[in-house]
Structures are given as C-alpha cells and as structure tokens.
Amino acid sequence: MSKLFRRRKNNNDDLESRASRGGGAASIVDDSLGEYPALDHYISNYREDRRRAADDRDGKVKKKHWWQFGSGVDAQEEPPTKKGTPDAWLETDLTAGLASDEVERRRQVTGWNELVSEKNNMLLQFVSYFTGPILYGKSSCRLFGLGDWVDFGVIVGILMLNAFVGFYQEKQAADVVASLKGDIAMRCTVIRDSNEQEILARELVPGDILIVQEGGTVAADARLICDYTRPEDFELYKRLRAEDKLDRSDEEDEFADGADKEQDHDTSTEHDAHQHSHEQETHDYRSRPLAAIDQSAITGESLAVEKYLGDMVYYTTGCKRGKAFALVQTTAKESFVGRTADLVQGAKDQGHFKAIMNNIGTSLLVLVMFWILIAWIGGFFHHIGMTEPGSQNLLHYALVLLIIGVPVGLPVVTTTTLAVGAAYLAKQKAIVQKLTAIESLAGVDILCSDKTGTLTANKLSIRDPWLAEGQDVNWMMAVAALASSHNLRTLDPIDKVTILTLKRYPEAREILKQGWVTESFTPFDPVSKRITAVCRLGNDKFWCVKGAPKAVLKLASGSEDESRIYKEKAQDFARRGFRSLGVAYKKNDGPWVILGLLSMFDPPREDTAQTIIEAGHLGVPVKMLTGDAIAIAKETCKMLSLGTKVYNSERLIHGGLSGSVQHDFVERADGFAEVFPEHKYTVVEMLQQRGHLTAMTGDGVNDAPSLKKADCGIAVEGASEAAQAAADIVFLAPGLSTIVLAIKTARQIFQRMKAYIQYRIALCLHLEIYLTLSMIIINETIRVDLVVFIALFADLATVAVAYDNAHWEPRPVEWQCK
Numbered sequence: 007m008s009k010l011f012r013r014r015k016n017n018n019d020d021l022e023s024r025a026s027r028g029g030g031a032a033s034i035v036d037d038s039l040g041e042y043p044a045l046d047h048y049i050s051n052y053r054e055d056r057r058r059a060a061d062d063r064d065g066k067v068k069k070k071h072w073w074q075f076g077s078g079v080d081a082q083e084e085p086p087t088k089k090g091t092p093d094a095w096l097e098t099d100l101t102a103g104l105a106s107d108e109v110e111r112r113r114q115v116t117g118w119n120e121l122v123s124e125k126n127n128m129l130l131q132f133v134s135y136f137t138g139p140i141l142y143g144k145s146s147c148r149l150f151g152l153g154d155w156v157d158f159g160v161i162v163g164i165l166m167l168n169a170f171v172g173f174y175q176e177k178q179a180a181d182v183v184a185s186l187k188g189d190i191a192m193r194c195t196v197i198r199d200s201n202e203q204e205i206l207a208r209e210l211v212p213g214d215i216l217i218v219q220e221g222g223t224v225a226a227d228a229r230l231i232c233d234y235t236r237p238e239d240f241e242l243y244k245r246l247r248a249e250d251k252l253d254r255s256d257e258e259d260e261f262a263d264g265a266d267k268e269q270d271h272d273t274s275t276e277h278d279a280h281q282h283s284h285e286q287e288t289h290d291y292r293s294r295p296l297a298a299i300d301q302s303a304i305t306g307e308s309l310a311v312e313k314y315l316g317d318m319v320y321y322t323t324g325c326k327r328g329k330a331f332a333l334v335q336t337t338a339k340e341s342f343v344g345r346t347a348d349l350v351q352g353a354k355d356q357g358h359f360k361a362i363m364n365n366i367g368t369s370l371l372v373l374v375m376f377w378i379l380i381a382w383i384g385g386f387f388h389h390i391g392m393t394e395p396g397s398q399n400l401l402h403y404a405l406v407l408l409i410i411g412v413p414v415g416l417p418v419v420t421t422t423t424l425a426v427g428a429a430y431l432a433k434q435k436a437i438v439q440k441l442t443a444i445e446s447l448a449g450v451d452i453l454c455s456d457k458t459g460t461l462t463a464n465k466l467s468i469r470d471p472w473l474a475e476g477q478d479v480n481w482m483m484a485v486a487a488l489a490s491s492h493n494l495r496t497l498d499p500i501d502k503v504t505i506l507t508l509k510r511y512p513e514a515r516e517i518l519k520q521g522w523v524t525e526s527f528t529p530f531d532p533v534s535k536r537i538t539a540v541c542r543l544g545n546d547k548f549w550c551v552k553g554a555p556k557a558v559l560k561l562a563s564g565s566e567d568e569s570r571i572y573k574e575k576a577q578d579f580a581r582r583g584f585r586s587l588g589v590a591y592k593k594n595d596g597p598w599v600i601l602g603l604l605s606m607f608d609p610p611r612e613d614t615a616q617t618i619i620e621a622g623h624l625g626v627p628v629k630m631l632t633g634d635a636i637a638i639a640k641e642t643c644k645m646l647s648l649g650t651k652v653y654n655s656e657r658l659i660h661g662g663l664s665g666s667v668q669h670d671f672v673e674r675a676d677g678f679a680e681v682f683p684e685h686k687y688t689v690v691e692m693l694q695q696r697g698h699l700t701a702m703t704g705d706g707v708n709d710a711p712s713l714k715k716a717d718c719g720i721a722v723e724g725a726s727e728a729a730q731a732a733a734d735i736v737f738l739a740p741g742l743s744t745i746v747l748a749i750k751t752a753r754q755i756f757q758r759m760k761a762y763i764q765y766r767i768a769l770c771l772h773l774e775i776y777l778t779l780s781m782i783i784i785n786e787t788i789r790v791d792l793v794v795f796i797a798l799f800a801d802l803a804t805v806a807v808a809y810d811n812a813h814w815e816p817r818p819v820e821w822q823c824k
Contacts, residue, residue, distance in 0.1 A: 035494045042518050045487070048494050049508050049515065091336050095213040100231070100240045100331060103197030103215045112211040119210040119226055119337040121344055121727045194225035197331075212334050218297055219329040220496060224319045227341040228332035230296050232315065240331070243315055297328030298498070302458050304342065304707045304726075310499055322707075322726045327496050343707050343728050358449070358699065358717055359442035362821050363420065366763065367412075370770065374411035377774045378404045384782030403781055409793050410773040413766040419804055420759050426809060427755035435738035436748050443734030446718040447749060448756035449699040450626055451818040454690060454712070456704035457632035457642060458608065460722050460742060466503045467609040469584070472575050473602040474568065480513040482601035485591045487518060489539045489550040491529065498530075500587070501537075503606065504552075536588075549592040552604070558588030561598040572600060579605045583638030607641070613743040615646050620746045625817040626701075630677030631686045633708065639679035649676030655685045669696050686712035699818070703742065705729055720745065750814045757812035760821070762804055769800065 034051040035044070095112065098104055104112075192207035197215035207225035210216065216228050232239035295312035301323050310326040313319055319332055321341040338344050381403045391399055424445065428438035438444060458464050473479055487508055490501040497505070508515050520543060528538040536553025551558060555576040559569060572588075579586040584605040592598045618628050628648060632639050636654045643652050653675055663671055672692045678685065686702070690712045693700045702709070702716035705725035710732040713719030721733035723740045730736050737744045781787050 041492050041524060042522055044494065045492055045505065046515060046519060049505060052506055091212040096333060096335070098213045098215055098333065100197070100215060100237055102200045104211070104213055105199055109198065109209075109211050109214075112213065113209075116211055116337045117339070118208045120208040121338050121731060192223055192225055194222070195219070210334055210337070212336055214334040216332045216334050217329070218319060218325050218332050220297075220325055220327055222325050224299070224321060224323045224325065224332075226334045226338065227321050227336050227343075228319055228334045230313055230315055230317050230319060230330050230332050232331050233294070233296050234329040234331060237331070239315060246316060295328065296330040298326045300324040300326050300464075302464050302706065322728075326499060329496075338727075343726060359445040362445075363417075366767075366821075367416075370412055370767070373771070374407055374774070377411065377778045378407050381407060381778045381781045384778075387782075388785050390785070403787060406777060406787055406793050407774060410777060410796075411770050413770060415800075415804065416763070416766060419762050419807060423755055423758050423762070423807065427751055431735075431748060431751055434744060434747055434751075436744050437736040437738065438734070439736060440734040443718050444752045444755050445759070446699060447701065447735070448752035448819050450701040450718055450749070452693055452698045452700050453621060453626050453628045453745070454631055454686070454693070454700060454702045454716070455628055455742065456686075456706065456709050457630055457634060457639065459705045459724065460703050461610055461614050461630060461646065462608045462642065463611050464608060466499055466585075466606050468503055468507045469605045469607055469609075471602055471604050472579075474572070474600050477599075477601045479602075480511050480517065482589050483508060483511045483514040484517040485548075485550045485601060486552050486587075486589045486604060487514065488522065488524075488541050488548070489537050489552040489589070491527065491537075492524065500606070504604070547594055549598075551591065551598075552587050552589045555586055555588040555603060558590050558600065561590055561592075562600045563597060564600060568600070572603070575603055579603065581637055583607070583635060583641045608638075610642065610646055611741040613741050617742045617746055618646055618648065621749070623816070624746070624749055626749065629675065629689070631681050631689060631712075632677070632679055633681055634679060636679040639677055643677055651676040652679060653677075654679050655681045658685060658688070668692070673698075683708045683711050687715055690715045703745070720748075753814035753819055754812045756819050757814070758807055758810050760819075761810070761812070762807040765804065765807075 034048055039047055193204055194207045194210065195202055195204050195217040196210065197203075197217070198205075202217070207223075210226045214226075215231075216225060217234065218224055218228070218230070219234070231243045295314055296317075297313050297319070298310035299313050299319050300310045301320065304320060304323065313328075318335070319325075321338055321343045382400050385400050385403060421441065424441040427444050428441055431438055431444075455461055471479060471482060473482060483504075486504050490504050491497060508518075523542045524539055525542055525547075526540040528534075530537045530553065534553070535557040536551050539550045541548045541550060551561065555572070559572060562569075564572075576586050576588075584607050587604045587606065589601045589604060590598050591601065621628055630639065630643060630648055630652070632642075634642075636652060640650070640652050643649060651674060655678060658668075658672070658678055658681075669692050672689055673696060678689060681689075686704075686709065690700050690702055694715075694717065699717045701718040701720060702712045703720040703722055704710075704713055705722045707726050707728045709721075710726075710728045713721065713729060713732040718735065719733040721729040721736045722742065723737050725733070725736065735748065777787060
C-alpha cells in the first residue's frame with residue numbers, strides 16, 4: 007500500500023509541475039509564502055481558466071478513411087453492448103485495480119467508453135445525390151436518350167459529375183468538423199496493475215478504479231468509494247454495499263437513515279451496541295463530503311453538489327473540490343448522459359432546406375411538363391411523330407426541354423455554397439455539423455436559449471453588498487475573506503468567489519496585509535450554518551463569521567430596528583433570486599457586530615446583453631428557458647433587458663390553456679423558468695407550429711431534446727457530448743456572441759443561393775420559351791449534345807456564385823415559394 011501511494015505522490019507531483027509550466031491553477035498557489043501573502047498572491051494572479059482538452063492532441067481517435075463505407079463503427083472495435091454491469095465486475099481491489107488483460111476482456115463486451123453519434127453511411131450519402139425532383143427529371147432524360155448512346159453517355163456523365171462534386175464538398179466540410187472535434191480527447195487517471203495511470207477516457211471499462219479530482223471531468227458514471235487520503239474507508243463502502251444501503255438513489259439515501267434508526271429500536275438488545283456503532287459510522291460517512299460536483303450540464307443548477315461515500319458521480323460532470331476514488335459502474339453509452347442522448351437519436355424531419363429544394367425542383371418539373379405539352383401540341387399540328395428517325399420527333403423535343411428546364415447544377419452550387427460558408431464559420435469557431443443548418447439559421451426568427459452557461463457564466467459572483475448602518479465595505483469584505491478557507495488548492499466555490507471579489511476592494515486587501523494570524527478555522531456545517539475563523543492581529547483577537555443570514559443574526563444583540571432592516575434586506579435578496587450570506591465579527595470580549603449581507607448571483611456573460619441587442623436588430627428576439635427559480639429568471643431577464651413576461655412551467659403545462667390560446671401565450675412570453683427538458687421541447691414545438699423558424703442554444707444534457715427538435719440547434723462552448731451530438735452547430739467560443747456572426751454569414755450564404763436560383767430559373771424559362779416557340783413556329787430545334795454543352799457549362803460557370811460577395815439582410819429571410 008505504501009509503495010502504491012508513493013507512486014501516486016510522484017504522479018501528482020508530475021501533474022502539478024506540468025500544470026505550473028502550463029500556467030494552470032497550480033502556478034498561482036505559492037506554498038513558500040505565508041498564509042496571507044499567499045492569499046494576496048492568489049488574488050493578484052488568478053485568471054479564468056479557459057484551457058480546453060483540445061490542447062491535448064495525443065488522444066486523437068483513429069478515424070475511418072473516406073472510402074470505407076461502413077457506419078463508422080468497426081465491428082471488432084464495438085461489440086454488442088451487454089445491458090447492465092455484472093456484480094462480479096464491481097469487486098475490484100482498490101490497491102491493485104484491474105489487470106490489463108482483464109480490461110481488454112471487458113472491453114470486448116462493453117466497447118469503448120464514448121458516445122457514438124449518428125454517422126451517415128457514405129455509400130448511401132453518395133446515392134442520395136441521385137434523389138429529388140431535379141435528379142429524377144435528369145434520370146428521365148437518360149430514358150429518352152437510350153436511342154442515342156452518345157446522348158445517354160453525356161447525360162449519365164453530367165449526373166455522375168453532379169454527385170461527385172456535391173459529395174466531395176460535403177465530405178470536405180465534414181472533415182473540417184472532424185479535424186477540430188477529433189483533437190478533443192478527455193483524459194483521466196485510474197488504478198491499473200497496482201499503479202496510477204493516465205489514460206484516455208474512452209479506454210475505461212466497468213470496474214475501473216477512477217480518481218476524481220478537483221479541476222477534472224468525470225469520465226464515466228461512477229460511485230464514490232473513499233477519500234483519496236483515507237483508503238481505509240473502502241472497507242466501510244464494501245460493508246454498506248453488502249448491506250444494500252448504497253443501491254438506492256441519492257435522494258432515497260438522504261431519508262434512509264431515519265427509517266433505519268426506527269427499525270433499529272425493534273431489534274434485540276444483544277445487538278444494540280453493534281447497531282449503535284453502525285449508525286454512528288453511517289452518520290459519519292454522510293457528514294464528510296468527498297467531492298463537490300458541478301452538475302450544471304445535467305440539471306442546470308449553478309452551485310456544485312456535495313457528494314458523499316457511495317454517491318454517484320455522472321459522466322461529463324466536473325469536479326470542483328475534493329479528490330476521491332470512484333468505481334466505474336458503466337460505460338458512456340449506458341450512462342445517464344448516454345441514455346439521454348439515445349432519446350434524441352434516430353429519425354428527424356427532412357429539414358427546412360431539403361423541403362425548399364424539393365418544392366423548387368417540383369415547380370421546375372411542372373413547368374417543364376407544361377412546355378413539353380405545348381411543344382407536343384404544336385408538333386401534332388405539324389404532323390410530327392412520336393419516334394420518327396432523326397431529331398424531328400416529339401421525344402427529342404421532350405428530351406431537349408428536360409435538359410434545359412431542369413438545372414442539373416442546382417444541387418452542386420447549393421452544396422458548394424453551404425460548404426464555403428461552413429468553412430468560414432469554422433474559422434470563427436462555429437463548427438457546422440449539418441450543412442443545411444446554415445440555410446435554416448438565415449431564416450430563424452426566434453432564438454430560445456438556456457440560461458446557465460449560455461446567457462450566464464455559470465460562475466458565482468458577488469454583487470454590491472448591503473452594509474449595516476455605519477459600517478465600512480472594505481472592513482466587511484476583509485472579515486468575509488478572514489472567515490474563508492485559505493487552502494487555495496481546494497477552495498469551496500463560495501469561499502473562492504469571496505476571496506477573488508477582493509480584486510474590486512484594494513483597501514480590503516491592504517487590511518489583510520497587516521499581519522493577521524489564523525488561530526482556528528471551523529468550516530461550514532449544516533447545524534450551525536456558518537463558518538467561523540478565530541484570528542489574531544497584534545494583541546487583539548477577532549471572531550469572524552459568515553453564513554446563513556438567520557444563523558448570523560442569532561449571534562448579534564442589536565436593536566429591533568436593525569434586526570428588522572437586516573431581515574427585510576435578506577428577504578429582498580431572496581425575492582430577486584440572490585443567495586445571501588451574513589457577515590459579522592467580535593473583537594476580544596466585545597459584542598457581535600453585524601456588518602452586512604453579501605448577495606451572490608450567477609451573472610450574465612459580459613457580451614450577452616450586447617449580443618441580445620444585436621440579435622434583436624437582426625429580427626431575432628430571444629426567449630430564455632431555464633430550470634432556475636422564477637425569481638432568478640426574472641432578475642436575469644431584467645439585467646439583460648429581455649422583458650418582464652417570465653412564467654414558470656406550471657403556467658405553461660397546467661395553466662388551463664389549450665389550442666391557439668396556449669400558442670399565443672408561448673409566443674408572447676419572454677421566458678420560462680423551472681422548466682424540465684420536456685418543457686423546452688414543448689416551447690420549441692409550439693413555436694414551430696406557429697410557423698416560426700426556431701433556433702435553440704444550450705449546453706447541457708437536459709437541452710439535447712430541444713436542440714434536436716429545433717430548426718437549428720446550437721451547442722455553446724463547453725457543451726456536454728449529448729448536447730453536441732444533438733446540435734447542428736457547435737460553438738467553440740464562449741457565450742453567444744458568435745451567433746450574431748453566424749446569422750450574418752448564413753444570410754450572406756442565403757443571398758448567394760437565392761441569386762443563383764433566381765438566375766437559373768429565369769434562364770430556364772428563357773430557353774424553354776425560345777425552344778418551344780421555335781418548335782411550334784419553324785418546326786426546328788437544336789441538337790441534344792449542343793443543349794447538353796450549353797447546360798453543363800452554364801452550370802459550371804455559376805459555381806463561382808458560391809464565392810460571391812453578397813450582402814446580408816437585416817431581417818430574417820425566406821424563400822417565398824408559396
């Protein structure tokens with residue numbers, strides 16, 4: 007055991023040294039300084055960590071070559087997944103971990119630990135370029151051209167050229183996406199062969215001993231088995247598991263203790279002492295959190311959730327505090343995130359752009375059939391037969407009009423135009439996973455957005471604190487920092503934001519430099535609901551406290567008016583959706599003095615308000631959909647000028663509204679709070695039913711169904727794998743600011759396609775009228791090979807339209823095909 011933990015220490019030292027060289031969090035913690043100089047150094051040098059796993063380019067997943075027509079999953083790599091994990095697989099020894107041969111054996115059953123998104127069969131994708139009204143029209147030309155093998159060969163060549171160019175352009179755009187996303191490879195640390203090893207997350211198998219640590223991402227659904235510094239607690243975990251106390255959900259565990267205690271009173275007397283010991287151990291393990299996990303990608307909640315022995319930690323969530331061992335329960339496909347992702351896989355509507363292209367192609371075919379009918383009527387008056395030898399027959403006339411009237415280059419030009427736009431957006435950190443989403447984005451007239459992590463930074467911030475009468479804000483902030491943990495490597499989110507807020511209060515930082523010494527520190531506990539630090543400055547002793555407003559108020563003995571004002575302000579913060587903390591201190595044997603309240607909030611991103619304004623100018627109003635409480639939602643809307651008509655999900659589903667009244671209600675609302683994934687899906691669906699082209703942005707697993715349903719689903723920076731798989735576009739830049747550029751670019755692309763289609767339809771009409779009149783009046787037409795030559799080179803020349811300098815419209819665009 008000691009040999010193993012010496013190896014762990016060496017591995018940790020290597021990781022911290024690499025972090026220091028890379029400018030990570032470890033480089034801003036200077037252990038050589040004293041407590042308060044180190045604190046000031048941390049405040050001065052802290053920078054928001056925006057590093058991504060994309061920096062690690064050693065973890066690229068080997069991809070199939072483009073000529074391999076499979077679904078993208080090798081049968082040898084991905085055997086059928088066995089539902090459920092055998093109990094025997096969860097008996098791994100903590101010190102030894104899994105052996106390499108056992109890992110390979112399990113992988114043959116479970117496959118790789120990764121979500122496999124829907125992939126197109128490349129052969130079917132190539133064949134798809136021969137479908138659609140326009141291609142059907144050209145295919146009928148082949149039938150008419152069977153009498154002349156030269157004409158037949160030329161027409162087949164045109165169709166093959168069209169399919170190849172379209173396939174190549176879309177494949178090129180897909181390669182851009184793959185090259186950017188393929189570089190992102192999650193890594194993790196496990197115990198294998200009695201050693202700590204850093205591996206790719208995709209290599210995990212059920213039963214692996216995973217190390218969950220601060221700053222890392224949980225690489226699989228796993229159950230916490232002990233603290234990293236207390237491996238002896240693994241025996242307690244095994245005993246609790248054997249007694250079936252860990253197989254219930256976390257919510258059930260919270261209420262289980264009381265029921266178990268009541269049952270204990272009914273047991274025989276001879277087991278009382280033993281049972282009391284078990285109760286005490288159970289209470290102890292529930293009182294010591296092993297880690298704080300950021301589950302915002304799943305639940306949307308901003309604050310990290312404390313996890314205890316036996317609790318589940320979920321795939322793609324982040325560890326904000328703590329270091330612990332966890333036992334991998336299942337692979338990504340069978341994880342909570344994976345099961346949610348499966349709900350949004352499968353069939354989807356044909357898409358707005360394809361429907362438009364089908365409408366245009368059908369209209370052109372109907373127009374061609376009309377002119378063929380006119381030409382045939384004229385031919386009957388000239389006594390021209392249907393299949394006479396030479397070029398003077400009605401089938402020849404039909405062949406000429408079909409070639410002229412159906413622009414074979416239409417799919418090629420539109421695909422090329424979309425691919426050029428996708429390549430440009432990729433350079434602007436907007437990865438287009440579905441080319442036709444660009445056209446949909448050009449016509450979007452409503453944007454629905456998640457709040458946490460999209461409109462807001464998913465990071466606590468202290469707004470302007472409230473001060474009690476006669477108190478100084480710098481002294482209050484200094485006391486709040488004194489009543490915070492100074493273990494800078496494992497800071498609680500609330501302590502962290504308290505300390506970092508001192509950047510705005512330089513005088514408070516000067517107070518901390520006066521020579522303070524911390525004598526004792528009592529962390530937050532659920533009973534007292536406060537943090538207490540005993541500090542000394544010279545000959546004076548100070549008790550510094552921060553915590554729940556009511557808990558802090560109990561310490562002070564102020565006047566009734568002071569207590570009333572304090573309570574009213576705390577209630578006001580609560581109504582506005584703020585989390586508030588009271589701050590107080592006591593000097594020597596003096597009375598407790600309340601300094602004021604700190605209000606904490608998940609603030610909007612710096613660019614969000616401006617982005618919303620610019621989107622409004624582009625004719626795209628924003629509706630906020632959030633799982634947060636309605637008070638928080640209204641305050642966020644107020645700060646972003648989104649409007650005041652924000653309602654909770656109960657009003658949407660159970661408000662007694664139905665039919666058009668319910669649709670009107672959704673259209674007029676500025677946002678909805680306390681929503682679940684099905685509510686977001688319903689809002690998007692109702693807006694679509696009203697004829698709106700709707701975009702949806704989000705980052706969490708709970709956003710995946712609505713991202714899939716939307717006409718244009720957008721996963722923002724840092725989105726979960728499930729959200730990225732469901733989205734049509736993935737942003738790699740933080741916030742929503744990229745969406746304004748994406749909308750403008752999409753509208754430019756739309757103008758290019760619209761200009762080409764208008765030109766091509768006008769040219770088709772011109773040639774159809776000219777050739778039909780020449781057939782009717784002078785009973786003459788031109789040779790088929792000459793017509794093919796004109797059509798082919800006219801279309802090839804217009805491919806340049808994809809690179810044209812087009813303007814973008816200030817309002818949402820539409821085809822007006824009705």
